Amino acid sequence: MNYNWNWQILTETPYLGWLWSGLQLTLLVSSVAWVIAFILGSLIGVLRTLKQPVVRALATAYIEIFRSVPLLVHLFIWYFVLPEVLPRNAGRWIKRDLPYPEYWTATVCLGFYTASRVAEQVRSGIETIPNGILDAARALSLSQRQLYRFVLLPIGYRVIVPPLTSEVLTIFKNSSLALTIGVLELTAQSRQIENYTFQGFEAFTAATVLYIVITLIVVWLMSYIERWTRIPGYLSQETS
Amino acid sequence: MLKHSIKVVVVVVAAVTVMTATAQDLYGALARIDETGIINVGHRESSVPFAYINDEQQPEGYSIDLCMRVVEAVEARLGKEVEVNFVPVNPQTRIPLIANSTIDIECGSTTNNLTRQQQVDYSHTTFITGTKLLVRADSGIQEVEDLDGKVVALAQGTTNERVIKAMIEEMGFDTRVINVSDHAEGFLALETDRVDAYSTDHILLYGLIATARDPEAYDVVGRFLSYDPYALMVGRDDSEFRLLVNTTLSELFRSGEILEIYNTWFDPLGVPPTDLLEAAFAIQALPE
Numbered sequence: 001m002n003y004n005w006n007w008q009i010l011t012e013t014p015y016l017g018w019l020w021s022g023l024q025l026t027l028l029v030s031s032v033a034w035v036i037a038f039i040l041g042s043l044i045g046v047l048r049t050l051k052q053p054v055v056r057a058l059a060t061a062y063i064e065i066f067r068s069v070p071l072l073v074h075l076f077i078w079y080f081v082l083p084e085v086l087p088r089n090a091g092r093w094i095k096r097d098l099p100y101p102e103y104w105t106a107t108v109c110l111g112f113y114t115a116s117r118v119a120e121q122v123r124s125g126i127e128t129i130p131n132g133i134l135d136a137a138r139a140l141s142l143s144q145r146q147l148y149r150f151v152l153l154p155i156g157y158r159v160i161v162p163p164l165t166s167e168v169l170t171i172f173k174n175s176s177l178a179l180t181i182g183v184l185e186l187t188a189q190s191r192q193i194e195n196y197t198f199q200g201f202e203a204f205t206a207a208t209v210l211y212i213v214i215t216l217i218v219v220w221l222m223s224y225i226e227r228w229t230r231i232p233g234y235l236s237q238e239t240s
Numbered sequence: 241m242l243k244h245s246i247k248v249v250v251v252v253v254a255a256v257t258v259m260t261a262t263a264q265d266l267y268g269a270l271a272r273i274d275e276t277g278i279i280n281v282g283h284r285e286s287s288v289p290f291a292y293i294n295d296e297q298q299p300e301g302y303s304i305d306l307c308m309r310v311v312e313a314v315e316a317r318l319g320k321e322v323e324v325n326f327v328p329v330n331p332q333t334r335i336p337l338i339a340n341s342t343i344d345i346e347c348g349s350t351t352n353n354l355t356r357q358q359q360v361d362y363s364h365t366t367f368i369t370g371t372k373l374l375v376r377a378d379s380g381i382q383e384v385e386d387l388d389g390k391v392v393a394l395a396q397g398t399t400n401e402r403v404i405k406a407m408i409e410e411m412g413f414d415t416r417v418i419n420v421s422d423h424a425e426g427f428l429a430l431e432t433d434r435v436d437a438y439s440t441d442h443i444l445l446y447g448l449i450a451t452a453r454d455p456e457a458y459d460v461v462g463r464f465l466s467y468d469p470y471a472l473m474v475g476r477d478d479s480e481f482r483l484l485v486n487t488t489l490s491e492l493f494r495s496g497e498i499l500e501i502y503n504t505w506f507d508p509l510g511v512p513p514t515d516l517l518e519a520a521f522a523i524q525a526l527p528e
Contacts, residue, residue, distance in 0.1 A: 003339045004358055084432060095434045096391065102418065179396075182419030188396065191332060195397025198335050198359045 009199045010206050019203075022189030023210055029107050029185060030175045034168060036111025041118025046148060048123040059119070066116035071109075071177055078109045079181040106178035114171050121163050125156030158229050165222040169215050186210060268478035269344040273314060279322050281307055282329040282343035282473075286424070288447040289505040290349040290367070290470070299326050302505040303347035306366055306472065306489065310345060313488045331397060335359050338473055345485065346473035349444070351399055361478065362471035363485045364493075364524040368517045370464035371400040372442035374427070374449070377459045379436055384462055388413040390436040393420050393429040400440045403466040423448060430458075441468055446509045469520075486526075493525035 009015055047059035066074075079102065083091035094101055129152060137151045179188035190207040194200030266274050273279045283299040284291040291301040308324075315322055327343050334350060337343045338360045352362040373392075375381045381390070384407055392408075394401040396419050408415045418435055420426040426438040427448045438445075445460045452458060472489075474482050492498040498521055502513055513521075 003336075080428060080432065083434075092433070095432070180421055182396070182421070184396075184419060188419075192397055194332065196355075196402075198356055200332070200336060 003201065005202070006197075006199050007202055009193070009197050009202055015193050015197065015203075018189040018193060019186070019206055019210070022184060022186040022207075025103075025184060026172065026175050026186040027214070029103065029110065029178055029183065030172045032107045033110035033114060033175065034171050036108065037114035037118050037167070037171065040112065040115035042122050042153075044115060044119035045122025045126070046153075048119060049126045049152075063116045063119055066113050067120075071113050071174055072180060074109050074113055075106065075177060075181050079105045102178070102182045106175070106181060106183045110171060110174060110178070114167060114174070117167055117170075118164070121160045121167070122156060125160035126152050128159055129155050155231070155234070158226075158231060158234075161222060161226045161229070165219060168218050168222065172214055172218065173211065267480060269341075269475055269481040270314070270317065270484070272341065273322055273344060274318050277320070277322055278325050279311055279314060279345070280325045280327050280343045281311070282327045282334060282337055282346040282348070283307075284330070284334075284348035285328050286422075287349040287444070288450070289509060291347050299328075301347075302501065303349070303366065303470075303472065305501050305504070306492070307345060307347035309492065310472070310485050310488050313484055317484060334473065338475055341475060344475070344481070348473075349441070349470055350473050351441075351468040352471040353399070357476075359476065361474050361476045361482055363474060363482065364489045365469040365471050365520050366489065367443070367470040368514065368520055369441040369443045369468045369470065371403045371439055371466040371468070372445055372460050372464065373462045374430060374438045374440075374445040374458060374460055375436065376430070377457055381437055382461050384465060385411070387415045387437060389415070391416045391418060391434070393418045393426045393435040393438045395420055395422060395426055395440055398440060399466060399468060404439050407465065427452070439465075443509075443511060446511055450509055490524060490526045493521045494527075 010019070044059045044062055047055050048063070050056060069077075083094045085091075086094070098104060133151060133155070134147075137147050142150065175185060176187040178185055179191070184192065186207050190200075190203040193203035197203075281304075283301075283304060285293050285299070287301070287303075289301050290303040291299055294300045311322065311324055327337070329337055329343065329346060329348065334346050334348065335356065338346055349367075350356075350362075352365065356362075373381065373384065373387075381387065384404070387408065388411075392404065392415055394404055394417055405417065408417070418429060420429055420438075423440060423444055426435075426440065429435045430438045431452075438448075442460055442464070449455050449458050449460065472485060474485060489498075492501070499513065506512070
């Protein structure tokens with residue numbers, strides 16, 4: 001292969017700064033989107049377990065709409081189509097007056113999309129709780145609100161820590177799709193470096209390493225949370 | 241020990257002689273094409289009118305026509321027919337694919353610049369363009385100086401992006417830049433009133449207007465803000481193949497046939513050759 005390797009490019013100005021700002025934007029988009037996803041996902045997941053059929057149907061509709069459409073299509077619809085179908089002034093505000101429209105579109109869209117996946121996990125977490133515990137809670141005459149607050153959610157969240165870890169990892173990787181609507185996050189900045197210097201292999205290697213570092217930190221953090229929140233003797237695979 | 245070394249040298253020299261003799265002094269792209277009987281031609285898919293996919297799903301355009309002339313020259317040189325294998329490329333893949341020899345030549349709308357020449361090599365200049373602005377006809381924007389307080393879309397990683405950003409910074413304008421990933425998206429941003437201007441090579445802007453629903457509503461304005469000479473891209477350290485490509489192009493330039501090919505593709509866009517381009521053709525019409 002006829003390729004001039006030049007690893008030094010990664011430490012040169014402005015390329016190092018580009019990677020750094022890309023990393024910051026990746027972290028920012030992903031974390032804010034995760035906060036949205038976690039809060040909204042929890043809410044919808046809980047609604048899915050309620051008895052009222054209308055509420056359940058609405059929550060189900062949300063989940064199906066958001067998880068059946070590819071994220072890339074979501075991004076395009078939110079960025080290009082939404083401002084056109086809104087009333088003229090609202091659309092114009094999004095397009096012209098909102099600061100960083102591409103950043104907000106990407107973050108909210110990624111958050112809403114991931115919320116549908118979190119919701120399903122919250123629901124399955126709640127549904128795995130054995131009837132015995134529910135009966136015990138009812139015997140204590142807990143209200144519905146208290147039942148969720150003190151029994152179902154605390155146990156349910158603990159059960160779903162491992163699949164939630166995957167979701168957090170996925171949100172970091174999915175954030176790279178934001179480049180399609182012009183958010184200059186880590187992947188976009190690597191492409192930018194390639195376009196300026198034609199040292200694409202070096203730039204993408206750097207991005208790969210940074211993504212791996214992020215995911216390793218997330219995995220470590222989540223396994224710490226898992227251990228820290230464990231209820232002794234609750235999970236059957238508990239060995240100690 | 242010495243005897244042994246001499247033996248090795250003799251064997252190596254003999255082997256090299258045999259190899260070069262069988263390869264008919266060919267190396268690089270020509271050797272590859274001779275060996276496989278296939279020439280891999282990289283092409284863009286939506287660079288109107290340089291290289292794009294037509295209604296029959298075949299690549300065609302100005303650069304493709306030039307490349308087909310090169311293929312004819314390759315066949316004449318090798319004394320046999322070669323099969324043309326079209327490989328679609330984009331701005332992200334074109335340079336790595338040339339560098340790793342997946343494609344032997346790239347026919348698209350690639351600016352020849354010195355940084356890129358650290359990875360690839362170029363033929364003679366085949367077209368000259370530069371950065372201009374695409375605006376709505378009623379916007380009142382005439383030059384880059386009118387962009388203060390406006391919003392402009394720029395395609396990530398293009399030479400044009402660099403030029404406009406540098407000018408905005410230099411003049412201290414309060415201009416917001418929206419990043420888009422390709423020309424179609426840049427035009428969509430302009431069409432939906434998200435931005436006041438989109439900027440790229442002027443010829444591509446004419447191409448965008450030509451495909452618009454209401455071409456009269458848009459205008460290409462301003463002076464040239466950069467100098468972008470297009471050329472066919474070939475592998476580095478392969479003078480033999482580059483010479484063949486340049487010989488082909490020089491012949492076209494010398495005979496004036498280049499203008500016929502030019503008119504076939506650019507007349508429909510209403511873009512006659514500029515004086516600069518005609519001068520470039522004349523200067524690069526090297527004698528035999």
